[in-house]
Amino acid sequence: MQTSETKVTGQKRTIVAAVMILFCIPLTIAIGILFLNDRSYYPISLMIILFATLPFAMVFESRKPQARELVIIAVLVAIAVAGRTAFFMVPQVKPVIAIVIIAGVSLGAESGFIVGALTGFVSNFIFGQGPWTPWQMFAFGIIGFLAGLLFSKGILSGKTLPLSIFGGLAAFMIYGLLLDTAAVMMFTSTWTKASILSTYMLGVPFNLIHGASTILFLLILSRPMTEKLTRIKKKYGLVEERNDS
Amino acid sequence: MRATKLHADAFSGCNPIVNFMYFAFVLGITIFFLHPVLLGISFVSGMVYSIYLNGGKAVKFNLAFLLPLMVAAAVINPAFNHQGVTILTYVRMNPITLESILYGIAAAVMIGSVILWFSCYNAVMTSDKFLYLFGRIIPALSLIISMALRFVPRYKAQIKRITNAQRGIGRDVSSGNVIVRIRSGLSILSILVTWALENAIETADSMKSRGYGLKGRTAYSNFRFDFRDRILVVAMLLFFAGIIASIALHRLSVLYFPAFVINVPDGFVLVAYAEYLIICTLPLMLDIREDLIWRTLRLKIVSSGNKSSNGADV
Amino acid sequence: MALYEIKNLKFKYPESETFALDGIDLSVDNGEFLVLCGKSGCGKSTLLRHLKTVLTPHGKRIGEILFSGKPLAEADLRTQTSRIGFVLQNPDNQIVTDKVWHELAFGLESLGIGDAVIRLRVAEMASFFGIQGWYHKSVFELSGGQKQLLNLAAVMTMQPEVLILDEPTSQLDPIAASDFLATIKKINTEIGTTVILSEHRLEEVLREADNVVVMGDGKIIAKDAPAHIGHKLKALKDPMLYAMPTPMRTFLALEESIGESCPVTVREGRDYLARYAGAEGMATEVGYKTNGAGSCHPQRSSDPSPVAVKDVWFRYEKNGEDILRGLTLDVRCGEMFCVVGGNGTGKTTALGVLSGLFKPYRGKVSVLGVDTTKVGSAALFEKGLGVLPQDPQTLFTRSSIRDDLLDMVSHGRHAPSERGFTASPAEVLPEIAELTEITTLLDQHPYDVSGGEQQRAALAKVLLTNPKLLLMDEPTKGMDSFFKRKLAGILRKLRDGGMTVLIVSHDLEFCAQYADRCALFFDGNIVTENAPRAFFSGNSFYTTAANRMSRHIFEEAITAEDVIERCRQAKQR
Incomplete structure (x- = not known):
């Protein structure tokens, strides 16, 4: 079923x-x-x-979707957004991608996309929408989707290390490159090799920090958080509930 | 939700459909057409409206953030793009062309306008309005957004509570080097995650108890679509259609490369400019109208007050 | 016809040996106000959740529940949604959306009702509950009491026939709780809605009820009108008698007769005492032998005051309002000191200052001999400060209580203790688990145990840091009277071992019974402080029910036990 x-x-x-x-x-x-x-x-x-x-x-x-599914997605979105507050003493460090990846692995590709895209949207609701909103939504969303898809196909294992590496790559390659590309397209009229390369080069330090912090987050967070989500799914029959309906 | 406005904004009082349509039109035209005149109109009116809405904060933001961004955009284009026929000079064997400078300025003004209009959007389009617009089209996602907006401030408060409670048992998180701080930040996050997930089950119970999941759910809103909203929508559609028609008929056209070519400003085109000017300044006009009405009302109240006191004297 | 009819209902949770509900027979009439009480974990919530299908827990079940004469399960979701209103314990968890108006409309939206009707119903409810003023607000801006009122209103918009409330006031302060209960009574009398309510704090709710049901171990022990329930409990020698309101307990302790109705309210208790005094020819001034509650612990003169606060001023923001205004406070070594006072008077802020979280901008704070304005909370912790926060859930980090406690053992201070706790971490843990009575819970997930048990586990966690000074914020919130007694016992043991305990609380009855000294906090300052007997008998309104009931006859009787004892003394003369 x-x-x-x-x-x-x-x-x-x-x-x-x-x-x-x-x-x-x-x-x-x-x-x-x-x-x-x-x-x-x-x-x-x-x-x-x-x-x-x-x-x-x-x-x-x-x-x-059922009420419990909506609530769990909303909780993860809000944690990803509010999570910044827990790192108020280390600026530039955001747990968003780590949480989105964990959501994709635990709840499936579909929900992974939704958690990612809505996190982009809701955080911009709080910090101010801008032309970057759709790009962020899509980048976070697709990372969550890919994590879920690769995990369900058995390509990405749910173990801490592969997840962390995936997270680092996703933050650097997918999120970083997508948003840098958006910047190139917004700023310049033509795709010259030089302009693209130099934008990417400018972005490298930021993307590196982002990637490294995502790896660190996943190294520490992925196992306990996956366990927590599994517990919630089991304790409240989220998995069964879908079968009932 | 966080914008505290300086004074009542008449445009914000319109139906969200009007607000959203308006921003979609203005942002759409600004992003899609790099026409110098249209961009100029958009930029100036966006600037004035954002200052009207956000006051001194907007001025500070414009100077500190917007200006450098625009300068960067204006410089980057001629530096990398060497198209165009009018070569002004060479920098390290690379030609700098008039066209790419013009394009750079246009791109800078476009970016500036977009950001200015978004700052207006953020002040006008509160979360209720967004959820009103999309509550019917994407009900489940809208509900998630509403829930997340409810959870975020709650979680932030809880993070503070957890931090304090952990200090009380000897886990101080504000000390140590970056790695130590990230680690303690993560342990706080971990406590938050458990707390949030476990408590959320009661939220789901409360939703089910109030019938979530029944067929035919409606979306209630406090907003009404009144006569003024209808007039505004019709007017916006007409003006918008006029501008699009001018573009489609190639009357409003601009070309940056290989050479800068712009349409001749004949009567037809001037009408299109005027239409766009009216659209862009629409909220400001509404506000000015309302301010004038209030002033006359206040004068009346004051003068009638004087009259009655005079009457009492007699 | 009865609205609900429950016949021999038995229920067992999965993976559990015992029945959570063990043969419940109960019928609830239309328009009835029924109060359900019993110890924590007696099955009250489980029973209430059986009254609405979507909330019913998974597990094995036999027996029958009829709703309006038909099996409840046959009523579909739509019918149950609109006819059965349910309000849960935690005000925060139940709110779904971010705006008050949206929350009010939520149930009606589910039922598929159109804008015009929703507008009318919401307007009606907002007016009835007096929440027009915050109709457009974000939920986040509301106080706990307002949130619970919103939850109630959001259920009432659907015009249910029956309102089921599961300990709705346990998380509220006393004033918000009595406002909430008054609203429930108003709904019951003015609209005719049937009310089924479970509660720990019976002083205020019992007098409103038509019938009281007392539960214990999944069974119904007794059911009767409030004025008669006491007799039944007394006949059964049930410990729930202890949880009954003071007037009732006093009456039952002094009278032998079975037929007469018990006094339930303070006024009735007062009248009864006057009659009793008249009949016994009792003098209104009877000397009192000082023993019983609140015997003062001798101060150890050698130790410095663990808490010495002098002229402290504090505000959160530079341009904000002052929260603490010249606070002066002195807590002696080895005493249990209780600070009482209303909401928003600055009590919790004062605790924050004492635990080094907030720095005052004027005045001196010395905690365990350390100037908190100079050092951080880490240094205070080193000196032996332990803080039990209001919300025990902020402390749990692991997936079992045992791991959580072991975490403390490996990280906490474990210097040799003067209180007889052995120094070895492995031995401290079972000792503390025994003391806080959580030994059987050690392998459970902290969120799988009840609120009172979470509170105990949190206390154990704080105790494992081996504090010399323990600060507690509202430790009795949501606790039943039995566990309050247990907690008091634990605290006394610790105090006798030399620990100083500072409690901030709304719970006057608890402080009157167990504190060594009490202080009244108001407007950022301490207005008065004294030993509980002098403290509470000096107040006329802000005092215990026993004192309000007996003050026209006795001086300084502040607990039910005091009143009973003095009546007996008078009688013996």
Whole structure:
């Protein structure tokens, strides 16, 4: 039952995603080329990001999640956002990616994406929305999604070390590169090798700190936190509940 | 939710649909079209409105954060982009062109406008408004957002409580080197996670007890869509359509490379500029109108007060 | 017809040997106000949760629950949602959304009701409960009492026929609790909603009830009207008698007759005592032999005062309001000192200053001989300070109580103790577990045990640091009277071993009974301090029920035991 359900939602997501990829995204690019004379990468990429996020939202909504699932996701989002406060004495250190990865591994790829994307959204609600919001949402979301997907396929083991390495790479490669790319597209008109490279180089120190702190977080946090989530899922029958309905 | 406004903003009092549509239009046009005149209008009105909304804080922010960012954007473009036909000079064998300088300025103004408009957005679009707009379209996600917004301040307070309680049993977290601090931060986070997850089950119980999960859930809101909102929506749609039509007819066009070309400012185009100016200054106009009404009302109250006291004398 | 009819209900939690509910037979009438009481862990919550299907715990169950004549399970979710309202214990955990207005509308949204109707219902409820003033506020800005009132209102918008409340006031301060109970009474009398409520603090709630049900070990021990329940308990010699309101206990201790109705309120108790005094020809001034509660512990002159605070001023922000205004406080070595006072008077802030968390901007604070303005909380801890926070959950770090305690043993101070705790960490642990009576709980997860047990485990954790001075913030919050007695016993033992205990509390009855000295905190300062007997008999309003009930006859009788003893003395003459 569990598997057939995931299969159905998986299919739905594939259909929606196919529509997005085959129809909406090319349309956006076409409109961009037709009406925006110069290379307006930024608006086009923004639209693509939005279209890539939509299927997740639609599938999640159509699944009609249970109260307990909503609450657990909301708790993880709020912990990721409020977690900064616990590190008030070490600036520039945020546990967001670590928590998103743990969410993806414990709750599955779908929920991993939702936790990630909503963390980006809610934290910007508190610190102020900006043009970076969709990028952050997508970057956090896709990290959570990948963690869940690789874990369920057996590629990523749930052990502390592989998770930490994955976290470090995700923070450096996925989050760092995506946001740096966003910056390149927003600031400059053309993709010259030099401009891209220099932006990435500028970003390296920040991304390194981010990656290293994520590794440290996961080294210490991943096991106890996964245990806690497992306990909650077991204690309150979150797994069974989905089967009942 | 955190914005404390200087004074009542008439535009914030409009229906969230109006607010959201407005920001979508203005931000959309600002991001999509690097037209110098449109950007100029957007930048100036965004600046004035953000100062109207946020006061001195906005001025400080603009000088400290926005200005350097814009300068950077204006410099980066000619430094890396060597397209364009009008070569002004060479820096280390690389041509610096007039076109790329112009583009750099346009990009800088675009970024500046976007950030200014977002600061207005943050002041106007409170969480209630967002949840009102999307509560019907994405009900489950909206509810998660609402819950998370409820949890975040609660968790922050709990983190403080945990920190103090841990100090009381000899676990001081504000001392030691970075690694030690991160470790104690993590142990606080760990206590928080258990606490949050365990207590959240009662939240889920409370949701179920109040019927969450029944078919046909509605989304209640306090907002009403009144006559003024309707007029504003129609007006915005008309003006927006006008601008889009001008763009589609290639009357509002600009080209930076290879050479800078801009549309001729004929009557048609001037109308489009005016339309955009009206859209951008719409909230300010509403505010000025309301301020004037209040002033006359106050004058009336004062003068009627004087009259009645005079009457009493007689 | 009865609204609820429960027939021979038995229930067992999974992985448990014993029945949590063991043959419950109970019927609740329409419009009835029923109070359910019993020791912690007697099955009250389990029983209440059986009255609404979505909240019913997993486990083995036999027996029948009828709701309006039909099996409860047959009533669908929609019916149960709107007809059965349920308010839980913790005010914070129940709130789902971030805004007051949204919380009020939540249940109606689930039922699929349109905007216009919701607007009307919400308006009605906001007016009835007087919450219009904070209708647009964020939930975070509300006080605990306001939050619980919001939870109640959010349930009442659905116009339920029955309101079930599981210890709704246990986390509230006394004033918020009585406001809340008054609202419940108003709902019961003015709207006619049936009320089923479980409670530890019976002084105020019992007089409102039509019937009282006393539970013990998953069974119903007695059910009767408040004025008669006492007789039944007395006949059964049930320990729950001890938890009953002071007037009732006094009456039952002095009278032999079975038929008469017990006094329940202070006024009734007062009238009864007047009658009793008249009948016995008792003089209104009877000398009192000083013993019993609050015998003062001799001060050890050699030791410095563990807490010496002089003219302390404190505020959180530079431009904020002063929270402490010239606070002066002196706690002697080896005494149990209780600070009482209302909410927001600065009691908890004062504890923060004593534990080195906040630095005063004027005045001197010396704790265990250390100037707290000069050193951090770590140095105070080294000197022997232990703090038990209000919320025990802020202390638990591990997944079993044993690990949690071992954590302290390996990290805490374990210098040889003067109190007879052996120095070896491995031996200290069982000793302390024994003292706090958590030996059987050691292998459980800290969140799987009850609130009172969490409190004990937290106390054990603090005690493992071997403190010389123990600061406690509201240690009796949410505790039943039995465990309060146990706690007092533990504290006395520790005090007799030389530990100084400073308690900040709302719980006047507890302080009157067990403190060596009490102080009244008001407006950032201590207004008066004295030994409990002099302290409480000097107050006219802010004092114990026993004192209010007997002050026209006796001087300085502040607990039920005092009153009973003095009545007996008078009789013997």
